[in-house]
Amino acid sequence: xxxxxxxxxxxxxxxxxxxxxxxxxxxxxxxxxxxxxxxxxxxxxxxxxxxxxxxxxxxxxxxxxxxxxxxxxxxxxxxxxxxxxxxxxxxxxxxxxxxxxxxxxxxxxxxxxxxxxxxxxxxxxxxxxxxxxxxxxxxxxxxxxxxxxxxxxxxxxxxxxxxxxxxxxxxxxxxxxxxxxxxxxxxxxxxxxxxxxxxxxxxxxxxxxxxxxxxxxxxxxxxxxxxxxxxxxxxxxxxxxxxxxxxxxxxxxxxxxxxxxxxxxxxxxxxxxxxxxxxxxxxxxxxxxxxxxxxxxxxxxxxxxxxxxxxxxxxxxxxxxxxxxxxxxxxxxxxxxxxxxxxxxxxxxxxxxxxxxxxxxxxxxxxxxxxxxxxxxxxxxxxxxxxxxxxxxxxxxxxxxxxxxxxxxxxxxxxxxxxxxxxxxxxxxxxxxxxxxxxxxxxxxxxxxxxxxxxxxxxxxxxxxxxxxxxxxxxxxxxxxxxxxxxxxxxxxxxxxxxxxxxxxxxxxxxxxxxxxxxxxxxxxxxxxxxxxxxxxxxxxxxxxxxxxxxxxxxxxxxxxxxxxxxxxxxx
Numbered sequence: 001x002x003x004x005x006x007x008x009x010x011x012x013x014x015x016x017x018x019x020x021x022x023x024x025x026x027x028x029x030x031x032x033x034x035x036x037x038x039x040x041x042x043x044x045x046x047x048x049x050x051x052x053x054x055x056x057x058x059x060x061x062x063x064x065x066x067x068x069x070x071x072x073x074x075x076x077x078x079x080x081x082x083x084x085x086x087x088x089x090x091x092x093x094x095x096x097x098x099x100x101x102x103x104x105x106x107x108x109x110x111x112x113x114x115x116x117x118x119x120x121x122x123x124x125x126x127x128x129x130x131x132x133x134x135x136x137x138x139x140x141x142x143x144x145x146x147x148x149x150x151x152x153x154x155x156x157x158x159x160x161x162x163x164x165x166x167x168x169x170x171x172x173x174x175x176x177x178x179x180x181x182x183x184x185x186x187x188x189x190x191x192x193x194x195x196x197x198x199x200x201x202x203x204x205x206x207x208x209x210x211x212x213x214x215x216x217x218x219x220x221x222x223x224x225x226x227x228x229x230x231x232x233x234x235x236x237x238x239x240x241x242x243x244x245x246x247x248x249x250x251x252x253x254x255x256x257x258x259x260x261x262x263x264x265x266x267x268x269x270x271x272x273x274x275x276x277x278x279x280x281x282x283x284x285x286x287x288x289x290x291x292x293x294x295x296x297x298x299x300x301x302x303x304x305x306x307x308x309x310x311x312x313x314x315x316x317x318x319x320x321x322x323x324x325x326x327x328x329x330x331x332x333x334x335x336x337x338x339x340x341x342x343x344x345x346x347x348x349x350x351x352x353x354x355x356x357x358x359x360x361x362x363x364x365x366x367x368x369x370x371x372x373x374x375x376x377x378x379x380x381x382x383x384x385x386x387x388x389x390x391x392x393x394x395x396x397x398x399x400x401x402x403x404x405x406x407x408x409x410x411x412x413x414x415x416x417x418x419x420x421x422x423x424x425x426x427x428x429x430x431x432x433x434x435x436x437x438x439x440x441x442x443x444x445x446x447x448x449x450x451x452x453x454x455x456x457x458x459x460x461x462x463x464x465x466x467x468x469x470x471x472x473x474x475x476x477x478x479x480x481x482x483x484x485x486x487x488x489x490x491x492x493x494x495x496x497x498x499x500x501x502x503x504x505x506x507x508x509x510x511x512x513x514x515x516x517x518x519x520x521x522x523x524x525x526x527x528x529x530x531x532x533x534x535x536x537x538x539x540x541x542x543x544x545x546x547x548x549x550x551x552x553x554x555x556x557x558x559x560x561x562x563x564x565x566x567x568x569x570x571x572x
Contacts, residue, residue: 003036048152061181067106069175085113089126090141092266108187118202122306124418127160142305145277161384161415227431231296235260238267239304278310281322307417308406313440326359329402337369351396358404361454384415455555494523
């Protein structure tokens with residue numbers, strides 16, 4: 001069907017809500033094409049898109065279609081799966097509650113039980129709820145750290161991790177087979193609540209999560225002595241972190257926590273920030289203001305669905321330094337391994353997991369403690385799969401999983417990134433350095449001195465619409481077919497093509513063991529590397545550059561050189 005035909009089909013649908021019809025009528029030709037040229041696809045973490053009318057947007061009909069696909073998948077698994085049902089949570093974005101309850105109504109029409117949170121909750125709590133309630137699946141309505149015009153829909157498997165590839169593929173097939181989203185049936189909401197098919201949940205699950213989260217902190221005596229009065233500023237950036245982070249910090253014994261109250265209020269427009277993304281220093285403006293006022297050592301921010309954590313630390317001149325996702329990963333890894341070693345509780349088979357585009361500094365740290373690092377594809381579900389493997393094969397003990405995109409998981413009672421857990425461990429780490437008369441900034445410097453100066457940079461290029469998808473493909477094809485032999489006057493020692501599943505060196509070609517994924521990684525002779533990867537959830541292509549040098553300046557200079565050469569190559 002052409003985009004014009006798809007558009008017309010929507011326009012002709014008599015029961016279309018007025019707000020969607022108005023949007024359709026107001027569309028120019030370019031917007032029509034972008035809204036209807038394709039269907040919103042499932043990527044590494046479900047689907048994410050602009051809120052609005054169209055098959056390539058997120059709206060009640062696209063959500064109904066996705067949930068109808070999930071209902072059919074559950075139907076195919078039999079009665080027990082239907083009884084176990086689905087846990088559903090949502091964040092503070094536009095239409096999040098509507099999408100959540102509409103999903104529950106679609107499931108109820110199939111006789112499938114659902115547990116829907118009474119109000120907004122973090123993604124990690126949804127992952128926990130799936131495990132705690134033994135549901136067959138979970139739905140999280142969120143667009144994570146994206147700006148206000150976006151929303152999204154993530155599906156979780158029964159282990160609480162994002163749905164694994166086999167089930168996700170089957171789900172995608174079911175969704176695609178639904179020709180007309182307007183015909184998806186919904187059960188009556190109030191009747192379904194009365195019959196128990198839709199159960200509203202809240203505090204009981206919160207309490208169970210908070211019980212588990214107590215196990216994240218390692219050294220309670222340290223917190224009691226150096227953490228109790230340590231000034232921490234926290235901002236939930238208008239999102240779901242407010243529901244649990246404050247309580248979790250208080251429970252752990254951090255009493256001097258100040259919250260940016262203007263950002264503790266759920267707000268779908270994220271009106272105090274340009275983008276609710278804790279990766280960006282701009283999102284910390286109000287936290288920095290409060291930090292200076294109360295003399296805080298550390299500032300922490302969670303994104304709207306509280307699966308990512310950003311950290312800023314006070315420098316000697318009183319300004320705040322925004323840490324990269326890799327730096328946060330390094331301080332967490334170092335502390336967890338050191339604290340367990342000191343306490344005599346470090347297992348002989350300790351293991352950490354990270355994505356293939358995250359820093360090798362953490363690999364070096366892990367190895368120095370005799371721990372094993374596992375590299376997995378981008379997407380936390382792959383770390384979830386590793387945890388499952390460790391638990392079933394009893395071959396390793398999980399200590400930490402992280403992605404450079406500000407995602408961390410300490411304890412595996414959750415199977416996705418958990419910023420609530422990460423807030424707690426970062427607060428403890430700040431207390432640890434305080435006990436040594438140091439700041440977190442000193443701690444990072446100490447790590448660099450021990451392991452080498454690692455620097456990283458991620459460049460995201462947004463290329464939306466039909467033309468964008470073609471441009472992204474062109475860039476990937478160019479690298480795949482014709483990449484230079486050197487970058488920064490340094491030979492490429494190894495080329496990893498995760499789509500072809502090959503690792504090519506001067507000695508020949510080896511097979512990669514990771515599942516196929518459209519990622520290219522080039523490892524240079526000086527241990528620097530860069531990778532090229534189209535995003536699975538957004539119309540972006542990402543370039544990851546990582547270097548190691550004799551000093552910070554040396555590592556950063558290498559980054560600048562490689563970046564310039566990538567730009568020149570892409571622009572040729």
